Amino acid sequence: MADSDQISILEGLTYVVSDRSGDVDPGPEDPDGLYFFDTRFLSRWVLTVNGERLTPLSVDDLQYFEARFFLVPGQPKHYVNTTLSVIRHRSIVAGFEEELTVLNSSGESAEVTIRLDVAADFADVDRISPPGVRGDQRREKKGRFSHELGDNHLNLRYARENFHRATLVQTDEAARVDQDGMTFTVLIPAQGSWSNRLRVTTDIRDPGGSDVGGGAPLIRKTKEGMREELDQWVAHAPRLECDFEPLAEAYHRSLVDLAALRIPGPDDTGPIPCAGLPWLNSVVGRQNIFTCLQTLPYVPQLASTLLRTLAVCQGSRLDDFREEEPGKIVHLLRWNEAAAFQETPNARYFGSVDATPLFVVLLDEYERWTGDAELVRGLEREARAALNWIDEWGDLVGDGYLWYQPPRAPGKEPNQSWKESERAICYSDGRLPGFPRATCEVQGYAYAAKVRGARLARTFWNDPAYADRLERQAGELRERFNRDFWLPDRRYYALAREADGGKVDALASNLGHLLWSGIAEPDRAGYLVDHLLGPRLFSGWGVRTLADGEAKYNPVGYQVGAVWPYDNSIIAEGLRRYGYAAEAGTIARVTFEAARYFQGRLPEALAGYDRQFTTAPVCYPTATSPQGWSAGAVLSLLRTVLGLEPYPDYLVVKAAVPPELGQIALLHLRGPWGMTDALGRPSASAPYT
Numbered sequence: 001m002a003d004s005d006q007i008s009i010l011e012g013l014t015y016v017v018s019d020r021s022g023d024v025d026p027g028p029e030d031p032d033g034l035y036f037f038d039t040r041f042l043s044r045w046v047l048t049v050n051g052e053r054l055t056p057l058s059v060d061d062l063q064y065f066e067a068r069f070f071l072v073p074g075q076p077k078h079y080v081n082t083t084l085s086v087i088r089h090r091s092i093v094a095g096f097e098e099e100l101t102v103l104n105s106s107g108e109s110a111e112v113t114i115r116l117d118v119a120a121d122f123a124d125v126d127r128i129s130p131p132g133v134r135g136d137q138r139r140e141k142k143g144r145f146s147h148e149l150g151d152n153h154l155n156l157r158y159a160r161e162n163f164h165r166a167t168l169v170q171t172d173e174a175a176r177v178d179q180d181g182m183t184f185t186v187l188i189p190a191q192g193s194w195s196n197r198l199r200v201t202t203d204i205r206d207p208g209g210s211d212v213g214g215g216a217p218l219i220r221k222t223k224e225g226m227r228e229e230l231d232q233w234v235a236h237a238p239r240l241e242c243d244f245e246p247l248a249e250a251y252h253r254s255l256v257d258l259a260a261l262r263i264p265g266p267d268d269t270g271p272i273p274c275a276g277l278p279w280l281n282s283v284v285g286r287q288n289i290f291t292c293l294q295t296l297p298y299v300p301q302l303a304s305t306l307l308r309t310l311a312v313c314q315g316s317r318l319d320d321f322r323e324e325e326p327g328k329i330v331h332l333l334r335w336n337e338a339a340a341f342q343e344t345p346n347a348r349y350f351g352s353v354d355a356t357p358l359f360v361v362l363l364d365e366y367e368r369w370t371g372d373a374e375l376v377r378g379l380e381r382e383a384r385a386a387l388n389w390i391d392e393w394g395d396l397v398g399d400g401y402l403w404y405q406p407p408r409a410p411g412k413e414p415n416q417s418w419k420e421s422e423r424a425i426c427y428s429d430g431r432l433p434g435f436p437r438a439t440c441e442v443q444g445y446a447y448a449a450k451v452r453g454a455r456l457a458r459t460f461w462n463d464p465a466y467a468d469r470l471e472r473q474a475g476e477l478r479e480r481f482n483r484d485f486w487l488p489d490r491r492y493y494a495l496a497r498e499a500d501g502g503k504v505d506a507l508a509s510n511l512g513h514l515l516w517s518g519i520a521e522p523d524r525a526g527y528l529v530d531h532l533l534g535p536r537l538f539s540g541w542g543v544r545t546l547a548d549g550e551a552k553y554n555p556v557g558y559q560v561g562a563v564w565p566y567d568n569s570i571i572a573e574g575l576r577r578y579g580y581a582a583e584a585g586t587i588a589r590v591t592f593e594a595a596r597y598f599q600g601r602l603p604e605a606l607a608g609y610d611r612q613f614t615t616a617p618v619c620y621p622t623a624t625s626p627q628g629w630s631a632g633a634v635l636s637l638l639r640t641v642l643g644l645e646p647y648p649d650y651l652v653v654k655a656a657v658p659p660e661l662g663q664i665a666l667l668h669l670r671g672p673w674g675m676t677d678a679l680g681r682p683s684a685s686a687p688y689t
Contacts, residue, residue, distance in 0.1 A: 006032070008277050008626075011065045011092040011226070013037055013263050014202070017278050020056040022069040022088040022098075023047060031128055031278035034096055034167075036202040038126070038282060038336040041167045042096075044119035047088070049073040049102065050112060054086055064260035064626075065226055066091035084112065093223055096200040104188040112194070114184040120167040122158040124336040125279060126346065143337075147179045154182065163340055164205040172197045233259045237298045238669050240638070243662025246596035251638065253600030254631040258291075258299060261628050270305040276604065276627030283333040285310060285355035286418055287629050289362050294569060294632030296369040297639055297646075297669060303366045304375060310359055311382040313348060315389075320408060321345050327389030329355040331416075345409050353394065353404040353416045354442050356386045357449035364452035367460075368646045371672030376460045387453045387470065390446050396436050397499050400480055402446050403436040417442055419510075419545065423552050424559035425496050428505045430551030439496040441510045443481050444517030450474035451518070482521050491527040493520070507531060507547035509567050515574025525578040532571060533583050540611020541594050542568040542587060548608070555608035562605040562620045565591055566629035569636035576640045581656035582683070588637040589658040595634065602630040638666065642678045646671055655680030 008017045014036045018024050024045035026032035034042035047054060054071035061067055069088040083106035090098040104110045122141065143160030154177050156167045173196040175182040186194045233255070240251045262271035263281065273291045275284040289310075292303035315328035322345040334346035345351075360383050367376045376383075396403040404416040413420035417439045425439060426432055450470045458467035485493045487503060492511055494503035511528045514520040520528060531537055536547040539555075542563035546553050554561045568587050575584035594617040595602050604627045605620035642664065643654030650673050657664055659682040666678040 006278075007059055007061070007067055007069075009065055009067050009090065009092055010260055010277060010281070013281065014092050014096065015277055015281055016042075016090065016092065016096060018045070020059055020069070021047075021054045021071055022056075022067075022090065023053070026128075029128065031125070033123075034200060034202070035125060035278070035281065037204055038124060038334050038339075039165055039204075040123045040125065040128070041120055041165065041202045042118065042200065043121040043123065044117050046117040047086070047100070048115045048117075049084060049086060051115075057085075063223075063227060063230065064256060065093065066223060084110065091223055093226060095202070098198045098200075099195065100198065101193055101195045102186075102188060103193045105191065107190050109187055109189045109192075111185070111187050114186065114194075115181065116183075116198070117181040118154060118156070118169055119180065120156040120158070122165045122337070124334075124338050125281075126334065126336070126344070127338070128279075141337075149177050149179065151177070153177070154179070160337065160341075162205065163337060164203070165337075166203040168201040168203065170199045170201070230256065230259055233299075239667040241665040241667065243664075244592065244660070246600070247592045247634075247638070247661060247664075249600035250592060250595035250602070250634045251600075253595075254602075254634040255298070257601060257626040257631040258295060258302070258628065261626060261631070262302070265305040265309050270301065272306045272309050273302050273628045276624045276630070279624060282335075283309065283313075283330065285329050285331045286352050286358065289355060289358045290566060290570070291628040291632045293358075293362055293365055294566075294629060294636035296365060297644060297671075298635050300366065300370050303362060304370075304372065307359070307363055307366065307375065307379060310355075311379050314382050314385060315350055322348055323350045323408060324348070325350065325389060325393040327356065327385035327387075328393065329359045329386060331355055344411070349409070351407045351409070351412060351416055353402055353439075354418065354445050356389050356394070357402070357442070357445040359383070359386050360449040360453050360456075361445065364456055367456070369671055371648065373460055376456055380456075380461050383453065383456065387449060390449065391473075394446070397438075400477060401438040401497070402442045403438045403499070405436050415439075419508075419559040421559045423557070424545070425504060426506050426546075426550070426552045426560070428507070428550055433496060433498045433502065433504050436499055437496050437504075439510065440481075440485055440493050441513035441517070443477065443485070444514045444519040447474050447477050447481070447519040448517040450477065478519050481519055482524075486524070491524075492531050493528075506550050506552070507536065508550075509537065509543045509545050509564075509571060512543065512567070512571025512574050515578050516570045517574075518577065520578075522578065525580070529575065529578075529580050529583055532575070533586065535610075539563055539606075539608050541590055541606050541614075541617045543571055544608040548610075553608075556618075556621060557608075558605070558620070561608040563608055563617075564605045564630075565594075565602040565633035566627075569629075569633035569640070572637055572640045576643065576656075581643070581654075582658075584640050585656055585658040585661075585683075588641045589660055591633065591637055592661070598625075600634075601626055602633060603627070604630055638664075642666060642680050644669070644678060646673075648672050651676050651678070653678040653680070656683050657681060659683070 016034045017032045024032045033040040052073040057070040059069050071086040072082050085103045087101040143158050146157045148155040153170045158165045175184050188194045242248050261274050263274045265272045274281045275287040288306050292306050310329050313330040315324040328350045331352035332349040338344045339347035394402040406414045414422050451474045454467040454470035457463045495506045495508050496504040537543050544561050546560040552560045572584040572587040597616045603619050603625045604623040607618035645652040657680040664680040
């Protein structure tokens with residue numbers, strides 16, 4: 001049963017977002033609509049019966065690609081004795097379909113007027129932004145709108161030069177069609193019903209091609225075929241048996257969401273994970289990489305296709321407009337109007353500082369879980385180019401760190417690390433540092449990329465000299481980082497550095513990423529753990545992005561106080577790496593407990609309110625859902641609790657299960673070792689609650 005104010009269904013690059021009555025009637029900053037290729041093909045889809053809007057009784061979230069709405073005409077006070085009711089059953093199979101059924105429960109026949117208002121604004125999705133979230137600058141559409149009417153269809157069109165978009169709405173039953181929709185006047189017999197099927201087809205023609213989305217679409221010709229494919233996807237993943245029901249629910253929900261969030265990769269190579277709905281049903285390098293890292297023990301095939309996709313789109317030249325540089329990994333791919341006419345750089349935008357080292361990390365981790373040496377050898381050139389970018393292009397100051405400048409394109413967030421929002425990188429007193437900036441966790445990613453690149457060079461590329469050089473550089477980076485970023489009076493690392501050596505001293509969750517990458521000195525890990533699980537950062541539902549007491553702290557601030565499940569999964573893995581298994585288990589436990597309040601689907605972020613003041617976690621306003629790395633967080637935390645570490649011939653299982661979770665069994669884990677099971681029994685209580 002779905003309970004969100006917004007209901008989404010999706011398949012591949014197509015998705016629909018509506019309210020709980022099934023209507024699409026968005027305000028200026030609302031994402032409701034039918035989308036394909038980052039464009040809104042329906043901006044109005046409103047059903048009325050006898051002139052009245054419909055009120056939802058319930059919504060069945062049947063599958064990620066279909067939903068059913070049970071409705072009655074009028075406001076709640078009118079329908080206690082209503083004799084008319086409506087069922088809308090919608091799906092995305094070979095396009096968007098909606099089956100309408102109007103039921104007459106009275107003892108007399110009823111003449112009913114059914115109206116469907118339809119409109120298409122063909123807006124770019126990144127021109128629609130929720131309150132408080134910066135989007136690309138809005139511009140008026142420069143093309144021409146037109147429409148074509150038929151006996152049983154309405155075709156809405158938009159054209160700008162040779163860029164064309166069209167929405168074709170067809171009905172099985174006869175209708176009066178006008179440019180704003182369709183009207184049906186029907187006589188429904190006593191205790192009878194009327195049904196109709198509506199089909200919406202999207203059509204695109206672009207000035208040029210696109211890198212992604214041209215492969216075989218993830219479309220099945222029937223809903224039955226799509227259900228079977230989903231069942232196979234879930235069945236192929238490891239099977240979870242556990243005592244803690246919220247974990248079982250979240251595990252299944254996450255697998256389903258990961259299936260839903262697949263989009264076609266290039267050249268029929270298979271599906272890749274998109275970032276999430278409604279704003280990012282596309283490639284976002286950093287988010288896609290972390291999602292694949294989180295899910296490697298479960299669905300490693302996503303990582304294989306993503307690595308190939310990012311390699312195809314890797315930077316090869318200098319392009320200031322797109323912020324492209326040789327070896328740099330792409331940050332964002334869009335296929336809408338602004339991208340096609342180069343009004344934004346989003347057709348292939350490279351504005352992130354962290355995706356490039358993370359690409360190397362993913363390549364190495366992928367091989368460890370799959371043994372796929374062929375892919376590692378096949379992407380040697382791209383991996384070397386990414387490692388070279390770290391030193392040649394990423395070090396803007398010449399001091400051995402990765403730096404970034406603010407984006408050159410208008411409308412972009414100023415930070416190019418994962419905390420992109422304007423206030424996220426700040427001093428403790430609220431001041432914002434100047435540019436360029438070197439955030440702490442990115443240095444950890446660079447360190448991890450060099451360490452892992454050395455393993456690949458020595459084991460697969462037959463280049464021990466290159467491996468030695470990378471290991472030496474990694475050691476030097478680690479030593480330099482621990483000297484330059486440490487704040488001895490605070491006993492934690494600076495959030496960032498300025499070019500003049502200034503240390504940005506806000507206390508933030510980025511500390512956990514330093515444990516994840518391994519760049520932090522072991523004798524300082526205890527201090528970091530005390531901060532991460534202390535009352536200023538730990539809310540009881542997870543680790544806040546920014547500590548309570550910092551000048552910019554806001555419990556409903558996007559990246560200045562909210563709790564991100566993805567962030568917490570990385571922190572927990574880092575804690576486990578440094579031997580703090582009980583503390584990692586605490587983060588896993590509270591995250592699984594939070595998931596129960598969202599039917600197993602963790603949103604993008606939770607408000608940072610202290611748990612003692614909330615009976616349930618508070619969802620961050622405008623949080624995206626489903627989201628890839630939130631779904632991946634559940635799987636990553638499960639791996640952390642079970643202590644899974646892959647080796648060529650065996651899988652290490654060193655479980656440290658919080659007592660509240662009971663017994664856990666993860667069965668049929670596949671890898672180079674063949675197939676094995678992971679079992680975990682409750683351990684001693686974690687010290688933090």
